Amino acid sequence: METAIRVSALSKTFGNGRKALQEIELEIAPGEMVALIGASGSGKSTLLRHLAGLTAGDTGHVEVHGRTVQLHGSVAGDIRSVRAGIGFVFQQFNLVARLPVLVNVLAGMLHKVPLWRSLALVFTREEKARGVEALRRVGIAECCFQRASTLSGGQQQRAAIARAMVQGARVILADEPIASLDPESSRRVMDILAKVNREDGCTVVVSLHQVNVAMRYCARTVALHRGRVVYDGPSSALTPQLLRELYGADADEILSLGDHIGSLHGAHRPAEPRPSWTVPRPAVSAAQPA
Numbered sequence: 001m002e003t004a005i006r007v008s009a010l011s012k013t014f015g016n017g018r019k020a021l022q023e024i025e026l027e028i029a030p031g032e033m034v035a036l037i038g039a040s041g042s043g044k045s046t047l048l049r050h051l052a053g054l055t056a057g058d059t060g061h062v063e064v065h066g067r068t069v070q071l072h073g074s075v076a077g078d079i080r081s082v083r084a085g086i087g088f089v090f091q092q093f094n095l096v097a098r099l100p101v102l103v104n105v106l107a108g109m110l111h112k113v114p115l116w117r118s119l120a121l122v123f124t125r126e127e128k129a130r131g132v133e134a135l136r137r138v139g140i141a142e143c144c145f146q147r148a149s150t151l152s153g154g155q156q157q158r159a160a161i162a163r164a165m166v167q168g169a170r171v172i173l174a175d176e177p178i179a180s181l182d183p184e185s186s187r188r189v190m191d192i193l194a195k196v197n198r199e200d201g202c203t204v205v206v207s208l209h210q211v212n213v214a215m216r217y218c219a220r221t222v223a224l225h226r227g228r229v230v231y232d233g234p235s236s237a238l239t240p241q242l243l244r245e246l247y248g249a250d251a252d253e254i255l256s257l258g259d260h261i262g263s264l265h266g267a268h269r270p271a272e273p274r275p276s277w278t279v280p281r282p283a284v285s286a287a288q289p290a
């Protein structure tokens with residue numbers, strides 16, 4: 001089976017002895033939209049950084065669309081070219097504040113333009129038109145000449161998604177993209193991620209604190225607890241009772257933000273799942289030692 005993302009035996013212990021990832025096994029099919037949930041410190045950001053090859057694990061193998069991102073603790077030598085197919089939307093906004101929004105978006109195609117043009121940030125008319133079109137799709141075309149620093153938090157996240165679009169990313173990794181946003185901005189950002197997934201067939205992995213957002217937007221959820229996958233299956237099966245079984249007292253953190261965007265009207269309903277899993281699989285007991 002073709003996979004967009006394949007992870008096997010990935011573990012990471014930081015210098016302070018913290019086991020951030022423990023024996024992660026994961027397969028994500030092209031076109032899936034997968035939520036990564038877990039309490040603070042469960043390893044969501046660390047896993048996403050390993051998927052992009054921004055951090056090397058101690059052991060294990062990560063592949064994106066058949067290309068090695070990292071193997072046995074070493075990031076691939078051609079990681080820049082592998083990363084060209086991966087869009088990353090960070091929790092902390094990652095635009096160059098002093099540059100116009102359009103230039104930030106066009107930065108997504110720097111890997112495709114000649115060096116002199118990338119250094120001088122010179123883009124052709126056609127490239128600029130693609131950037132404006134991407135901004136139109138995320139609903140902020142009118143902001144294209146504004147400095148990125150003047151955008152609201154939600155608009156900055158939308159610009160980051162537009163950048164991934166012009167990059168031609170086949171996989172988008174979004175690390176808590178709605179963590180700092182109000183409910184309305186959160187809904188917009190999640191709607192846009194769902195749209196890119198649905199219309200462009202882009203595989204999306206989005207880490208979230210709120211289980212209700214995962215259930216609303218993602219057919220599949222992978223739940224982490226203390227660096228381990230404790231659940232990988234349909235989001236619809238994540239009842240409060242199951243979450244309490246998986247997380248114990250930590251379940252409150254995931255459930256407490258219950259209605260962050262869930263009550264808003266018009267939110268996208270997830271598309272029919274194209275799962276690379278077959279049955280709900282609570283992976284291991286949440287009672288594993290950290």
Ligand SMILES: Nc1ncnc2c1ncn2[C@@H]1O[C@H](COP(=O)(O)OP(=O)(O)OP(=O)(O)O)[C@@H](O)[C@H]1O
Nearest residue numbers: 014016018020038039040041042043044045046047
């Ligand atoms: N560079 C680092 N050095 C040492 N420990 C780290 C480092 N990065 C992460 N950790 C630890 O690894 C664990 C997982 O952190 P991570 O940021 O991945 O969790 P998270 O689920 O994304 O949390 P949050 O929801 O708060 O962002 C935490 O215990 C964290 O303190």
